[in-house]
Structures are given as structure tokens and as C-alpha cells.
Amino acid sequence: MSQPDRPATTAREWHLLQRPAALPSAEHFQIVERQLAELNDGQVQVDNLFLSVDPYMRGRMRENAVYAEAYELNQAMTGGAVGRVVESRHPDFSPGDTVLSLNGWRDRFIASAQELQKLPASAAQMPSLFLGTLGMPGLTAYFGLLNIAQPKAGETVFVSAASGAVGANVCQIAKLKGCRVVGSVGSDDKAQWLLDECGVDAVINYKTCGDLTQALLTAAPEGVDVYFENVGGDHLQAALNAMNPHGRIAACGMISGYNDAVGQGVNNLMLIVGKKIRMQGFIISDHFDQQEAFLNEMVPWVQSGAIKSRETVFDGIDSALDAFLSLFNGDHFGKAVVKIG
Known part of the structure; x- marks a missing residue:
């Protein structure tokens, strides 16, 4: 104050x-x-x-x-x-x-x-x-989803930390591009907001769902085509288990391990080979030249209420x-x- x-x-x-x-x-x-x-x-x-x-x-x-x-x-x-x-x-x-x-x-x-x-x-x-939405997190969502993951209409997109500053924008942009969207969050209130306000198709509360891989397969019975990675650890493992052949992963962050002295591992990375998955990390500061294109599309979405x-x-x-x-x-x-x- x-x-x-x-x-x-x-x-x-x-x-x-x-x-x-x-x-x-x-x-x-x-x-x-x-x-x-x-x-x-x-x-x-x-x-x-x-x-x-x-x-x-x-x-x-x-x-x-x-x-x-x-x-x-x-x-x-x-x-x-x-x-x-x-x-x-x-x-x-x-x-x-x-x-x-x-x-x-x-x-x-x-x-x-x-x-x-x-x-x-x-x-x-x-x-x-x-x-937030018109700043660095929004640009991160926009560029990471559309340029790195390149989803196609009709594909299923899985987003971890889906109600967060980046994740909520990823969910809504993916819906605007014609995708089916599954989000993962840590509370029922966040899940309900994504369903009611953002139009997400299915939401998993990772704290109460039990086995995350099974919960994801239930929410995405036809498999996952794109995973927007914000969490790492068990979320990455579940995404790899549920991912379809030729799936794409945009690796934005892995917050579950940020405070660990030794990072969290996964034991199914071989699936990247067998399923021919493309996983690419990115740092949005390398892509600030995309800001004009981002604002040209995002501002009208915000003004119309398409992005909340x-x-x-x-x-x-x-x-x-x-x-x-x-x-x-x-x-x-x-x-x-x-x-x-």
C-alpha cells in the first residue's frame, strides 16, 4: 500500500x-x-x-x-x-x-x-x-502452444497447472483453436472455474484423483496429442503414458521440483522413442519478437470475453x-x- x-x-x-x-x-x-x-x-x-x-x-x-x-x-x-x-x-x-x-x-x-x-x-x-494475460505469461502460453506444440483442431491438449497464469491462457487458446482440453489443478474451486468460465472439457484434481495416469486416461480416453508442461514429475510421467504417437510436448516449466536439491525424475522416458514424441523446451525471453503478433490476436480475445x-x-x-x-x-x-x- x-x-x-x-x-x-x-x-x-x-x-x-x-x-x-x-x-x-x-x-x-x-x-x-x-x-x-x-x-x-x-x-x-x-x-x-x-x-x-x-x-x-x-x-x-x-x-x-x-x-x-x-x-x-x-x-x-x-x-x-x-x-x-x-x-x-x-x-x-x-x-x-x-x-x-x-x-x-x-x-x-x-x-x-x-x-x-x-x-x-x-x-x-x-x-x-x-x-498476466497480456504480458509475459500470456505470451508464454501463446507462443509455447501455437509455435512449439502446434496443436491441430480436434486434437486433445493436456495442460498442467491449468488454472495458473500461463496454464489458464493455454487452455483457453487451445479451445479457441478447436481443441479438446484437459487440465490438471490442485483444488475443486480451480477445477470448477476452468469448466464454467474457461470452457475446459475435463479437469483433474491431482490431489484427490488417486493414480494420475489412470485419471488422465479417463479424462482423455482417445489419448493426448499435446502436453503443455508446467509441473514435471508425476505429471510428465502421466502425460507420456497417455500420449498418442507423434505427440508434442511444450516444456515451459517444472515447478514441482523447483525447491528440490535434486530434481524429480520419471521412469518412462523411453516412451518418447517408441511413440515418436517431440519434446521441446523454450524460454520466452528468446521470443519477445512475437509480442506484436500475440497482442494483435490476444487483445481482441480479451476485449470480447473469449479469454478470461x-x-x-x-x-x-x-x-x-x-x-x-x-x-x-x-x-x-x-x-x-x-x-x-
Whole structure:
């Protein structure tokens, strides 16, 4: 929440103090308050409105981060954020502009204009959407499904973490492309939302279904053609068991093992050979050149109500750690964001 009693040049930001070996906790982090410098030519001061917390940030807390630069200890952490310009010394930005940046995990900051993306005026009405459905998670869903997995109308698509920021968009895009969609979630409320609001054909509650492979075969009696991988472990194993010949797997993430010192394995990888399955991982930061095509198709879907979004909003910069941990304990629904302003 905003703190009007503090000077506008004082920022509060989260620092990583230690690298967690397992699930992170409060001892690994600290909020630090510091004074911002005077603006130089070409710089902009931004007050953040919403911060994004995303599963990939867990990997950045490791010294040997795999697909994103490791966070430095005792330095401000970074992540997606939408903010409002409050002061500018660059001609392309004016006070009141809504901007997207990677200067999250803090309430305000000063940056060069090159670090900011000006959002359309309409973004002021729905700023957090540009951290979810119209932002990196939405682009991840769109590119991973359509470019990597390449589903065809009539095929069956299985999505793990199906009510999450990426998964819910995958489900709905797949339906719009004429596919049958099966999702996996961890609660009945999430399952019902996918069925009632997103048009998913069948949903598995992996916490109560018993044998996941059997549950998937029941939900997809004709087999699975495409698996959008967000979870790993037993979900990957079940997907391989249920997958049809020439199936495709878009490997976006494997969150079930993010806090494990040793990653979770599967014992049926040989099925990739016998079933001639194609499995491809991808990092969406390699494909930001697809953003224009993504927005051209996604924005009309959102405006028409064809794509629906769900958010869990955490209040205030102090709640950012709770918001992040909710990604691993299930205490969120849809996209988790932190509201600052």
C-alpha cells in the first residue's frame, strides 16, 4: 500500500540475503529502504502500481541459475512491474504515463528510458493485466502452444497447472483453436472455474484423483496429442503414458521440483522413442519478437470475453514475499500480483 508520509525520493526494495537450498522463507530476504538519486537527463522516475511474482524467479535465487541471470545477494531483486511515471527527463515519457519494466520487487525506482516500455493509454484501466494475460505469461502460453506444440483442431491438449497464469491462457487458446482440453489443478474451486468460465472439457484434481495416469486416461480416453508442461514429475510421467504417437510436448516449466536439491525424475522416458514424441523446451525471453503478433490476436480475445483472467492480489510491498511463496503452496488462484499504488 502507498505510504504518503515517506518522501517521494525514498524507495523500499526486496533484497536476497541468502540462497535458499529448499523452499525459501523470510530469513532469506530483507526489505531495504534507500534514497533515490536526482534525475539525470534521459532518466525517468516511476512509482510502481503492480509487481509480478513468477515461478522462474525461484531459479534466479540459485547461484547456478539455468535460464535467467542469478539474483545478486544484497541487491534489489528484479521482475515484471507496471508503474506510473511521476517525473521525467526524457522527451518520450511524461508524468502519468503507464509503463512496463523489469524493476519489480520495489515500490519506486529511477531508470533510463531504454528500460521502460510505454503502455497504451487504456492500460491505466487494467494495468495488472499486462503482467498476466497480456504480458509475459500470456505470451508464454501463446507462443509455447501455437509455435512449439502446434496443436491441430480436434486434437486433445493436456495442460498442467491449468488454472495458473500461463496454464489458464493455454487452455483457453487451445479451445479457441478447436481443441479438446484437459487440465490438471490442485483444488475443486480451480477445477470448477476452468469448466464454467474457461470452457475446459475435463479437469483433474491431482490431489484427490488417486493414480494420475489412470485419471488422465479417463479424462482423455482417445489419448493426448499435446502436453503443455508446467509441473514435471508425476505429471510428465502421466502425460507420456497417455500420449498418442507423434505427440508434442511444450516444456515451459517444472515447478514441482523447483525447491528440490535434486530434481524429480520419471521412469518412462523411453516412451518418447517408441511413440515418436517431440519434446521441446523454450524460454520466452528468446521470443519477445512475437509480442506484436500475440497482442494483435490476444487483445481482441480479451476485449470480447473469449479469454478470461483470474488474479490473486496481495496488498503492499511488504506482501511480496507471501505472494511469491503462494506460487508453491497453492495459496493463489490465477495470476499472483502485488498491488503497490
